[in-house]
Amino acid sequence: MRAIALLALYLTFLIPLANAQLAPQAPTVEIMDDPSENWFIAMSWGHGAYIYDATTGEMQGLLSTSRQTPAVQPNPARKEFYAAESYYSRETHGDRTDLLTIYDFENLSPIAEVEIPNKIAILPFRTYIQLLSDGRHVGIFNMTPAASVSIVDIVDRSLAGEISTPGCALIMAVGNNDFLMICGDGTMQLVQLDDEGSESNRERSRKFFSVEDDPVFDHPVPFNGGWLLVSHLGDVFHVTVDRNTIHISDAWSMISEEDAEENWRPGGFQLKSVHEGTGLLYILVHQGGEYTHQDPGTEVWVFNLAAQRRIARIELEVETSNIMVTQEFEPKLIVSDDEGGLHIYDALKLSLDRTINDPGPGPFSMQDL
Amino acid sequence: MKPSELIEHGYVWLDSRTTESARLLARLISRRSFLGRLGALFAGAAVLPLLPVARSLAQEAPQEIGDSQSCDYWRYCALGGTLCACCGGTVTSCPPGAELSPITWVGTCHNPADDRDYLISYNDCCGKAVCRRCSCHGSEREKPVYFPSKANNILWCFGTKAHTYHCTVAGILGEAAGLGS
DSSP states (O other), X not given: OHXXXXXXXXXXXXXXXXXXXXXXXXXXXXXXXXXXXXXXXXXXXXXXXXXXXXXXXXXXXXXXXXTTXXXXXXXXXXXXXXXXXXXXXXXXXXXXXXXXXXXXXXXXOEEEEEEEOTTBOOOOOGGGEEEOTTSSEEEEEEEXXXXXXXXXXXXTTEEEEEEEOTTEEEEEEOSTTOEEEEETTSOEEEEEEOTTSOEEEEEEOOOOSOTTTSOBOSOOEEETTEEEEEXXXXXXXXXXXXXXXXXXXXXXXXXXXXXXHTTEEEOSSBOEEEETTTTEEEEEEEEOOTTOTTSOEEEEEEEETTXXXXXXXXXXXXXXXXXXXXXXXXXXXXXEETXXXXXXXXXXXXXXXXXXXXXXSOSOEEEEO | OOHHHHHHHHXXXXXXXXXXXXXXXXXXXXXXXXXXXXXXHHHHHHHSOOSHHHHHHHSOOOOOOSOTTSTTXXXXXXXXXXXXGGTTSOSSSOOTTOEEOSOOEEEEXXXXXXXXXXXXXXXXXXXXXXXXXXXXXXXXTOOOTTSGGGOSSSOOOOSSSOOOEEEEEEEEEEEHHHHOO
16 A cells, blocks of 8 residues: 555656656757768668768768669769669569659758650669769760660750760760760770750770770779779770870789789779879779689779879778778778678778778768769 | 673673573473472571571580589579579579560680580579579679670660569570680
């Protein structure tokens, strides 16, 4: 009886007192801060784009794109992301609708969409989508398997047209609203657009590599106004455009005779990245024979591009297929290992800053914001 | 002789040869038997395996060793994807309900059982969610995406109702020496 009386007393006085001290929490929704140069996107195939701060290792938000979206195109000037997406009316089957979906930076929410030809290449390559230099047109690489490029006007939110590009793949934006493509005959193709996003001219470079003997990797990276290409055996090319002319630099080899004797060669998937400010190339390498170009890297080698010389090498604890370096003044090297780990190195001191705990469904391909 | 005369002379020679041949043909066969033989020729052409793919079907299947549910299986030397053999299908058949893509990439693989090279067709099975079992990364003679017929990073669900990727099968097209790789 006494216990019941005490319980009644407790219920009468103490609980309301506790409630009075702790105000009820109303859940809210975050607004994403403006991205910094140290932010990066860890793109998870089929699971969206995880946005991270490389300095803190904190996740900032998720872009939930279609399962068929391998990369997104940020546009900081308009605070928008562009994602080429492919949807089926019944998730894995049914009617197909391809879209260029426009997401805002603040809420990572879709704010507009443009229907595009149902042809987008489901290729896990960053350069299957590109914002062109006028900031108005986005190119999306198509494959049916015939190759073409859809051009979308992201200001008018409309399809500007489709350009047939037989024998050539990927989109590498250069100046004057033009873009380069790599072609199966060992050349580069320049496609030039007018102000409306229609093709005005196209040019072809000299043949500079052999697809049979030593093809260039299909993961070009931007560098110094052009694009850097590396061949399976380690030849490095810099491709630039001057008006209607494609310039291919003389090749230099990142593999010395001694390295070659030890069977070192580049390999992986997103195997290289360049920090523009310092002119440093970071590239995954492994020891292996012919046809091991997709094998994961066991080391990252760092090259000074101006001197064409290796300046450092980093041993990796876990084999890795994807790396990226951020473009800030003190850059970070992001390593997505093949076991799903996501690691952040100081890209100049070459020391491990942190490993992100439970980073999401990796391995990831990474990209800048 | 002027060029015009030369041409005229040529026509006369051609005419006479054609006439002679036609007369010889008419002497040897009746019109009805000619049409009959011509018909048989066309019918035979339809049956004859003209394409390398069809020709390979006529060949005897090679001896094989290994586990078709393992990435090390010899046919998977250039296969990038997941194995249908692990997902309810076989090395050459899609799992139930999947749609076989008619468009493929090809690889050249060495069969350790008979020490010969074979051209392998990798067909994707499509229209279902990806089967996340037995993921393989074979890259022998594999080429980048700008050379699509030998690129294994492309999802080859082309020519199917839905382009969603499920898994991949590996069929033998024929001996590489006979078909070229």
